[in-house]
Amino acid sequence: MISPTRSTERSTEESETEPPVPFFTQAGTFTECWPDISRHLNGLFDRGKFSHGKQVALLEKALAEYTGARHVVAVNSGTDALVLLLRACGIEPGDEVVVPAFSFVASASSVALARGKPVFADIDPETYALDPASAEAAVTPRTRAIMPVHLFWQLADMDALGALAGRHGLKVVEDSAEAIGMRWNGVHAGRLGHGGVLSFFPTKTLGALGDAGAVLTDDPEIAERVAILRHHGRMGRTVDHIAGISNLSGASGTNSKMDDIQASVLLGKLPRLDAAIACRAELAAAYTERLRDVPGVLRLPTVARRGPGTEPVFYVYVIEVERRDQLVDHLTRAGVGTEVYYPTPLHLQPCFAGLGHRRGDFPHAEAACERTVALPFHPDLALTEVERVCDTVRRFYTGAAA
Structure with a gap:
């Protein structure tokens, strides 16, 4: 029988500081x-x-x-x-x-x-x-x-x-x-x-x-x-x-x-998929509640008004912010993982240079690439970790960052 193992031991140095908040993990899910x-x-x-x-x-x-x-x-x-x-x-x-x-x-x-x-x-x-x-x-x-x-x-x-x-x-x-x-x-x-x-x-x-x-x-x-x-x-x-x-x-x-x-x-x-989706919805709501009034956060996820039976599912939690790259550096130093979706729009990627596009051709795509960042988001994420991530974002924009 194959059996996964997960270490619960932490070094002395790790125990004296807050553990990192990874952008993604599924260790608990797999257990x-x-x-x-x-x-x-x-x-x-x-x-x-x-x-x-x-x-x-x-x-x-x-x-x-x-x-x-x-x-x-x-x-x-x-x-x-x-x-x-x-x-x-x-x-x-x-x-x-x-x-x-x-x-x-x-x-x-x-x-x-x-x-x-x-x-x-x-x-x-x-x-x-x-x-x-x-x-x-x-x-x-x-x-x-x-x-x-x-x-x-x-x-x-x-x-x-x-x-x-x-x-x-x-x-x-x-x-x-x-x-x-x-x-x-x-x-x-x-x-x-x-x-x-x-x-x-x-x-x-x-x-x-x-x-x-x-x-x-x-x-x-x-x-x-x-x-x-x-x-x-x-x-x-x-x-x-x-x-x-x-x-x-x-x-x-x-x-x-x-x-x-x-x-x-x-x-x-697969039998746990709907429960995982429900968990993601709760985490998204927790993020939105805690980031709603943070200065520097330009846009939180919104669900477009559609017909009945139209259901969102949060795969990632993406926000638009001022000074995105500086915020990412700040979160990284605080042990918070992030991901940028996507740093360069497709029409400006070198592999598509032959199509002849220039900056400014697709302004909404370009703005999204400059301002969006994804915060840690997965069913293993605890609400206390959401709190820590949001507090770290707030400190950056309120000038309280060290």
Whole structure:
């Protein structure tokens, strides 16, 4: 039987000072989940098939039940999920896909890896998601899809973006990597367009022990194409099916199968997902209450007014502040971990320099990159630690910092 260990001893030096508040940890979560995880792992070791096996199939079924998706295809990362979904939606060399300028690089690099061309648009400063008006202005005769990215705690405006796609005959590919549990009028993220993705990177709301991802879709043809592409173009052991699949002719598959070890971890954690989401909501409310009147804090998370059944899920707690980099230094010296999402907008990244963008092209994205910072946020976080983080932020802006 595998068993995790967690040291409770601290050095004399550590005991004389406040322990650090890490940006992320899941040590406590794993201790709680371990009996279920080990049960899945032990069954896996007994069978001896560690990739693309029974545990993966069980996870796909469980995720389909949780999200309501007709089809879930497990792959080895959220990035691969985006690439394979774009390819399965028929993106061909030179096809344009509109993506927000404020996101993780995979949102745009996945388009390039699928042989398309990312075309950037600005964000809505309230939701940090793709702005429908800016997205529509970016549409050209070569545009084939738009990619809303559901960032941080809420969905993009899927009514407006869906209407935009309908007017121009575009596919909607959701980068819902952060959005497990989020719903729009009762429909889970990733099911509001032609397909979406989930990432199970360890820091995600449902995190594995390493990289893992999945494609969600209600379209059986897209699901079949993704399933073929993830396994070297094979449905079985030896036969390459790609040449006979519409929109995939001439393409080759790849090796993007999910490991059963990661599926076992996720199966052990999934039954506690709703409780973890509720815990995150409580932590977010605690942060908001304590930071509401702090000078220098420019914007706290707000939930855009949407229809009934639209549910936010706090993946991270991001605020906008004055003198962001100095605040980060101050928090670091106080032992408080932070993360900046994202220090450079995508249109100014060196890898996309060939697209010819300049500073000022997407002002809302650029402002978010300069002012946002994520504070420690995870189900293992204690309210006393939230208090300490907020007190440290307040001291910085009130001049009480040492």
